[in-house]
Amino acid sequence: MIGIHALVRNWWALAIRGIAAILFGILAIVFPGATWLALLFLFGAYAFVDGIFALVLALRAVEAHERWWPLALEGLAGLVIGIITFFEPRATAFALYVTIAAWAILTGILEIVAAVRLRRHLEDELLLMIGGIASILFGILMVIVPPVGLLVVVWLVGIYAILFGILLLWLALRLRRLAQLS
Numbered sequence: 001m002i003g004i005h006a007l008v009r010n011w012w013a014l015a016i017r018g019i020a021a022i023l024f025g026i027l028a029i030v031f032p033g034a035t036w037l038a039l040l041f042l043f044g045a046y047a048f049v050d051g052i053f054a055l056v057l058a059l060r061a062v063e064a065h066e067r068w069w070p071l072a073l074e075g076l077a078g079l080v081i082g083i084i085t086f087f088e089p090r091a092t093a094f095a096l097y098v099t100i101a102a103w104a105i106l107t108g109i110l111e112i113v114a115a116v117r118l119r120r121h122l123e124d125e126l127l128l129m130i131g132g133i134a135s136i137l138f139g140i141l142m143v144i145v146p147p148v149g150l151l152v153v154v155w156l157v158g159i160y161a162i163l164f165g166i167l168l169l170w171l172a173l174r175l176r177r178l179a180q181l182s
Contacts, residue, residue, distance in 0.1 A: 004121040006060040008179045013053045015172035020049050021165030028158030037089055039154060040096060044085030046161070047103065051078025067117070070110045077106055100157060101142035108135030122178065131167040134160070 007014070024046040028039065054075030061068035081103055085092045092099065111132030118128060138160045 004066070004118060006057060006064045006066055007118070008175050008182065009064075010057055010060050011172045011175035011179055013057050014168050014175065017050055017053050018165040018168030018170075018172060020046060020053075021161045021168060023165075025158040025161030025163075025165060028154050028161065032154045039157075040085050040089050040092055043096065043100065043157070044082045044092075046082075047078045047085065048082025049078075051075045051080075051082060054078060070113050074107060074110045077103060097142060097153065101139040104135045104139035104142070104160070108132040108137075108139065111135060122174070127167055127171040127174065131164055131171070134163060134167070 024042060027042060031038075052075065054071050056075075058068040058071035058075055061071060081099060084099075085096075109132065111128050115126070115129035115132055119126075138156075142156070
């Protein structure tokens with residue numbers, strides 16, 4: 001099972017992930033005229049940082065002898081996508097659209113897995129599941145609707161990141177309250 005105790009003790013890591021997502025989304029929306037390369041590096045940095053914090057949560061789950069692999073896979077996916085983006089920006093520019101869609105779908109699946117496990121410990125806990133569903137829907141939307149321009153892609157990514165960040169912050173605050181009760 002995903003480590004409920006590790007998540008509760010490390011609620012702040014989810015909060016930092018949420019803040020990073022919101023900041024990334026705001027930057028993407030406020031500066032739509034920025035070059036595609038700038039978006040690549042912003043996305044690469046976000047995926048890399050998100051991967052680091054997911055790995056931190058996985059390590060905490062290992063320490064607590066709890067299921068860690070979904071968080072580790074999510075973290076590794078973020079790190080790999082971030083590294084590829086930094087070292088092959090031109091090649092990645094061509095594939096970024098598909099990369100973001102695949103990352104959103106994979107992250108969404110892993111978040112739903114985590115949410116199912118987490119619901120056994122928190123009543124009516126749907127925030128992570130909603131985030132997972134939103135991630136999957138966003139990825140599918142990107143596959144079905146080809147980009148009509150860089151502005152649309154930037155805004156879609158920005159809106160997704162902001163909404164996902166808000167959901168992560170909301171979950172982090174609920175986990176913090178649970179930690180205070182323990």
